Amino acid sequence: MAALSGKIAWITGAGSGIGEAAALSLAEHGAEVILTGRRAAPLEDVAARIKAKGGTAHVQPADMMVASAVQAIGSFIAEKFGRLDILVNNAGLNIQPRRWAVLTPEGVDELVRGNLNSAFYAVTVALPLMRPQKDGVLIHTASMAGRNISMLSGAGYTAAKHGVVAMSHTINMEEGINGIRSCAVLPGEVATPILDKRPNPVSAEERARMVQSEDVGDLIRYVAMLPKHVTINEVWITPTHNRSYVAALNQKL
Known part of the structure; x- marks a missing residue:
């Protein structure tokens, strides 16, 4: 029997990138997955690949920045399954005008709602489903920007990920x-x-040396499969060829 057989997993931002990789990995190991994202077509593609390998996937599109839409997904999960074992709280975004010189109130709203509000909304849905079963794991895609301050990610994204x-x-x-x-x-x-x-x-060439989505998806699967008495509170995963380290080495001291 697969390690996650019988487990219900909800993945947000599941249509691409880390969310897609996490959904595929969890389903491969037996979890029944709910796929959420703003666009239905990519979710349907991920679901089709899961089903082609014998897995079970449910497409539930929603804008995670809208509290009522997130609550509707919670109602679907409660009515269909009556439980939730794994939340992969992955939805997030960034914008190009991210420096203070060009950042607008509208950009701030998008960054905070897309990275922090959305994460909180998902947790408020997940916890009431997990408490009665006295079990559950929530895995949040933050960022190294959630620990380190740099200009690369921008003020809004960095602050929101610190919040996550x-x-x-x-x-x-x-x-x-x-x-x-x-x-x-x-x-x-x-x-x-x-x-x-x-x-x-x-x-x-630079992208090829970075961490790949599948690497993070496999890490998420590992965390989800840990025994109930174990918590990994926080974990970093970075490229071996870390461009910030390389830049520091190249600075003249």
Whole structure:
């Protein structure tokens, strides 16, 4: 029997990148997955690949920045399954005008709603489903920008991801007594479509040396499969060829 057989997993931002990789990995190991993202077509493609390999997937499109839409997904999960074992809280975004000189109130709203509000909304849906079963794991895609301050990711994204990391730790503080575990996954540079939003283009050669979506998906699967008495509170995953380290080495001291 597959290690995650009988487990219900909800993945947000599941249509591409890390969310897609996590959904495929969890389904491969037996989980029944709910796929959420803003666009139905990519979700349907991921679901089709899961089903082609004998897995079970349910497409539930939603804009995670809209609280009522997130609550509707929660109602679907509660009515169809009556439980939730794994949340991969992965939806997120960045924008190109990210420096203070060009950042607008509208950009701030998009960054905070897309990275922090959306993560909180998903948790408020997941916890009521997990508490009665005294079990469950929440895995949040944060970022190295959630621990380190740099100009690369921009002020809004950096602040929001710091919020996601703090949120995850507070879940463990309150919900560990209910058998619920929360893990903040902090990737460094990952070759995902979000790189297309960088103000400066990233070459194919540079992307090839980065962490790949499948690497993070496999890490998420590992965390999801840990025994109930184990919590990984926070984990970093970065490229061996770390461009920030290389840049520091090349500086003249």
